[in-house]
Amino acid sequence: MQNLPAPLKEVVDQLSSLPGIGPKSALRIALTLLKMPKERAAGVGQAVIDLRERLCMCEECASLAESSPCSLCADPTRDHSQLCLVAEWDALLAMEEMRMYRGRYLVLGGLLSPLDGVEPAHLEFERLRMHLAKGEIRELILALGATLDAETTASYVKNLIENEFPDVAISRLAQGIPMGGEVKFMDRETLKQSLAYRQKI
Structure with missing residues (x-):
């Protein structure tokens, strides 16, 4: 990955820092983004930004939600x-x-x-x-x-x-x-x- 243009290398480095994504997978994703129409690629980027800005932690259950309390905690029918x-x-x-x-x-x-x-x-x-x-x-x-x-x-x-x-x-x-499952195939x-x-x- 040494000979990649700087902007592409930056995206690959950022993607490969995510869990489960290695350098080769990161490069494939980056190249896919490059092949997309500009508007669609921008939409992906905006969705990532919105993910951070629009989600919060529920004050009751500490899960991710668009508002706090989340819909589960606000549900009066829950036990x-x-x-x-x-x-x-x-x-x-x-x-x-x-x-x-x-x-x-x-x-x-x-x-x-x-x-x-x-x-x-x-x-x-x-x-x-x-x-x-x-x-x-x-x-x-x-x-x-x-x-x-x-x-x-x-x-x-x-x-x-x-x-x-x-x-x-x-x-x-x-x-x-x-x-x-069968007993004979189970580990100890x-x-x-x-x-x-x-x-x-």
Whole structure:
């Protein structure tokens, strides 16, 4: 990428700094933008600017929204006795696509990761305490995933609830064999989780 014209190299460098986009993919995107009519390319650029200017963080759940509170938090039909804790906004979107959960959410803004220097002060635990202190929440549902960082975060939350809000029940999404999966093809950790979180039938 050394021989690229300076304006093109600048765009490639900016794009390749994004997660999941390498230099070759960045170059393809940049060349695609160059081939677009000027008005359309300008529209893409304006949409990126609008993304920053028109979105804000919901003061209630810390998700992205056009206004605060967001439409989910402002919905009077949501169950205020349940709070689902997710790491990032895209996890909230995935939960909503199921159309099964009718409680409220809180986006932590990431997961605890001692190796990466992500500590409790960097995440939305104070906002969690604020919600729990209102006394409306009866169940906290952890939808954090099954990674090592997710387990670390879940353990921290469990200790927080037990020490400060013992009347709040805490649960987590079931883990184990996916629908359509066969036991013989599962890895050891998945089988351990499946056995640990087995259900009565």
